[in-house]
Amino acid sequence: MLQNLLKWCFGIAFTLAVLLGRQGIVLAAEYESIIFEVVAEEAGYHHISVHYMAVLGGGDILREVRINGEIAPGAEVITFSRFFVDENQDWMYQQGNQLFPTQVEVERAVHFTLAVNTAMYIPFWLNAGTNTIEFLELEGEMLILEPPTVTLATPRISYAEYLQLHSGASRYSGAMIVRQAQHAMYKTSRSLFPVNERACPLVTP
Secondary structure (H helix, E strand, O other): OHHHHHHHHHHHHHHHHHHHHOOOOEEEOOOOEEEEEEEEOOOEEEEEEEEEEEOOOOOOEEEEEEEOOEEOOOOOOEEEOOEEEEOOOHHHHOOOOOOOOOEEEEOOOEEEEOEEEOOEEOOEEEOOEEEEEEEEEEEOOEEEEEEEEEEEOOOOOOHHHHHHHOOOOOOOOOOOOOOOHHHOOOEOOOOOOOOOOOOOOOOOO
């Protein structure tokens, strides 16, 4: 309980320090909405990127996104990730029964292109000229470190078209680079913890 309270106090203190020390940073607090103005060079579908950092402590960070006052299709609920690391590396040296390391939330500033998953960015229709982007709070707090940026969405191409575009590329002949999953630098959930596989040296989790 005391540890969680100290983390919460530190998070609030850090938030205030950042807000006072840097210009253009906005605290996207609970029960609030924030509106930005962006300029699109031409009318069409665009991708929106946000430079943000989660305020330590709390649950999921969820936002609804509205463009020019209208709820954008596919952007009814967008999740902004928190990031976690292992509290220590003791698990690497344990014999027999393995204890799962405590997952600790860390501050990490990231550029996030609004998406429903890591492979599918949401296309937002913007008019030529000035548009408004509203982030409506659903849950959680974060710092928006600078105004959102917009880029014109490009059509997706098929895999066959991709191969044709890179037909002149040489094939890679080096060794495969493998990174063990239990050595992840960051995780977006406390439920993701490292597990040693001791039964077989060929297993890659």
